[in-house]
Amino acid sequence: MSSTRALTTTLLVSALVVYSAQGMLVPVLAPVTRLVGLGEVDLGAVMTLSAAMLVISGPWWGREVDRIGVHAVLVRGLVLATLGAVGFAVMTEIAAREELPRAVVLTAFALTRGVLYGLGFAAVPVAGLTYLASTSDGAVARTKAMGAFGAAQGLSLVIGPALGGLAAIGGLLLPVHLAPVLVGATLVAVWLLPAPERQQRPERERLGFRDPRVLPYLVAGGALFLGLALVEIILGFLVQDRLGLSDTETAQVVAVAGVLIGVGFAATQAFVAPRVPGGPRGLLVAGSLLAALGYVGAMFATSTATLLPVMVVIAAGLGLALPGYNAGATLAVEPSEHAAVAGQLSATVGLTYVAGPVLGAGLYSAYDLAPIIGAALLSLVAAVLASRLTRAA
Template identity: 35%
Template sequence: MTAPIPVPAPVSSASPSAETSRTPQIPLLLAAVFLVYLGQMTLNPIIAPLSREVGLAEWQIGATISTAAIMVVLTSQFWGRRSQSWGRKPVLVASFTIATAAMALFGLVAWAGMSGVLTGILLFVLFVLLRGVCFGGAISAVAPTAQAYIADVTHDERLRVKGMAGIGAVQGIAMVGGAIVGGVLSAFGILTPLVAVPVLLLIGLVLVATRLRREPRHELIESPRRVSPLDRRVWPFLVAGFGMFTALGFIQVIIGFIVQDRLGLDAGSTGLVTGAVLLAAGVGMIAAQAVIVPRSGWMPATLLRVGSLVAVVGFAVLLIDAGPVPLFLSVLLIGLGLGIGTPGYTAGSTLLMHRDEQGGVAGLIGATNGLTFVIAPTAGTALYGVGPLLPVLVGLAVMALVAAFVLIHPRFRHLPPAPVE
C-alpha cells in the first residue's frame, strides 16, 4: 500500500474528447457552478433565524441539511458518469430545472410556516423533502459535471490544478456573493432571500440551455467506468477531503447560532452579521484559489499540507469567545486553509485516472463531500445544544488529524506523473 503506484498506460491520442480541438467552455461550466452555489449560499445567512421563526428545533434544520448531503452521496457518481454518457448539457438542464422548482416551493412552504399555516411535523417533512431530497439531489450534478469536463480538456498537472482551483474560486466568490445577497436581502425581511434563490437558479437554467454546446454522440462515452472509493490511486485523497469537509460541517450550520448567541443579536441582525462572517470565509477562499494556488505552483500534496495547517489555526481561534474580531479572523483562516487544500484534494486523484474514469472520480469526490454533511451538521447542532464549544473542538480535532495524515502518508510523497492522453 505504501509503494509507488504504477502510472496507467496512456490512452490513445484518438480517445480524448474533440472539445480539445474547439474552444473549451470552462468559463460557462464555472458560471453554472457559481450560480448553483450562489443560490445555496444565499440561504446560509438566514437558515438559522428562519428555523427559529418557523418553530423548528436546531436538530431539525441540521437533519434537513444532512438529508441534502445524503442525496449528494447517493447521486453524485450517477451524475458524474451520466455527464460523460448523456452529455454535459442534458445533465445540467435537468439539474437546474429540478433545483429551481424545489426552491420555489421551499419559499412558499417557509412563508406558510411563518404565517402559521403549516406547523409541526408536516412543516419539517416538507423542509426535508424540498431543501433536502429535491434540492440536494439536483445540485449534486453540477460540480461533478464541471470537474469531469475540466479533467477532459486539461492534460498536465499544472493546468489540471488550475482548473480545479477555478471551481473552488467560483465557489468562494459565490460564498461572498451569497453572504452579501442573503445578508442584505434579509434586512428587507427574512423571506426576501428565499425569493432570490429560484431566480438565480432560473438564470443558470437559461444559461446552460441556450449557451452550452451539446457534444456529438461520437464524443460521449457509452459506459464510463465506475471508480471504487477503495482504489489505491484515490482513497488517500478521499480521506483527506473527507476530513477537511467533516471539520467544516461541524461548524458551518452553527455559525448563525454562534453569531446570535455570542453577540446577543435578534433574528434580522443575525442574518446580516452571519452574512458578513460568511463573507470573510469567502474572501479567504477566493484569495487562496484565485491568487495563492495559481501563483504558488504548488502540487496537490503541498496544497493539502499547507491548507490543512492554516485551517487548524483557524479552528483554534474560533474557540475564543471575545467578540467579533476573533470570530471573523477564525472564519477567514478556515476559508483560506480550505481554499488552499481543496484543489489538491480534487485534482490529485484525477491526475491518475483515464478519461473514461473522470466522471466516476468526479462523482466520487462529490459523494465524499456530501458524506461529510450527512452526520456533521446534525451532530454539530446537537453538540451545540449541549455546549457551544463542543462542535468547534471536534472540528479542530478532525482538522488536526487531516494535517497529520497528509504530512506522513506515503501517497503524498509518491505521486506519479499524470498519464499523457
C-alpha cells in the same frame, strides 16, 4: 477552443449563481421556518436530507455524465433544482398565509428543498469537476481549473447571503422567491448553449470508493471538511458565548466573518493555489496545516480582533487544500474515470455535512472547545495522509 472557453465560463458562472441562490436563503431560513410553524429540528432535518442527496446521487450523476454527457446532466440537474426551489417557494407562501398541519409543511419542505433541490444541486459540482478535469492536462493546469471552480463557490459564500439580506429588506419571503428565478435563469442559459462533443467512454469496471488511487484523497479530504462542518455549525454559539455578545452583535460578527471567510476562500483558490509548489499533494499538506493552525488560534481567541483573523487563516487553508483534493484525485485516474471520481469527491464532501453538524453540536454541548479541537486534529490527520500521497504529475 472558443466553444471550450464558452462552456467553461458558463459552468463557472452557473456554479456561482446556483451556489449564490442557495446562500440567499441563509439570512431568512430561521425566521421563515418559524413563520410557517416549524422548529429548529425540522429545519435541520431538511438540510440534512438535502446534504444526504449529494452523498446518494453524486456517484449516480457521475455515471450519468458518462452515459449522456456533461451538458445533459447539467440541464437535467438544473431542471430538478428549479422545480425544487419553485415548490419550496410556493409551499412557503401558502404556509405563511394559511395555518397548515406541521406534518404537511414538513413533508412538502422535505420533498422540495430536501429531495428535489438536493438531487438537482448535486449535479452541478459533478458536471463542473468532470468537464474541467477533461479539458485540463497536468497538475498546474488542473489545479488552476479546480481553483477557479472553488473560487466560484467561495464568492457565492459572500454574494448569496448578501443578496438574501438585501432582498429581505423588501420582505422576508422575497429571497425565497428570487432563488428559483436565479436557478431557472441559469437553466435557460445552459440549455441554450450548444452541447460539447461528448467523449466516448470505454466500458470498464466501475470505480469503487476503495480504489487505492483515490481512497487517500477521499479520506484526507473527508477529514478536512468534516473538521470544517464541526466548527461551522457552532460558529454563532462560539461567537456569542466566548465574546459575550448580544443576539444582534452576534449576527453582525458572524456576517462579517462570513464575508471574510468567503473572500479568503475564493482568493486563495484563484490566486495563491496555482502558485504553490508541490502539486496537489503540496496543496493538501500546506492547506491542512494552515487550517490546523487557524483552529488552534481559534481556541485562544477571546475578542473579535483575534477571532476574525484566525477565521480567515482557516479559510485560506481550506482554499489551498480544496484544489489539491479535486485536482489530485482526478489526476490519479484515467480520463475515462473523471466523471466517476467527480461523483465520489462530491459525495465525500456531502457526507461530512450530513454527520458534521450533528456531531459538532453534540461536542459543543459537552465542551465548548471540543469541536475546534476535533477540527484541528482532523486537519492534522489530513496533512499526514496527504504527505504520504504519490506526487501527481
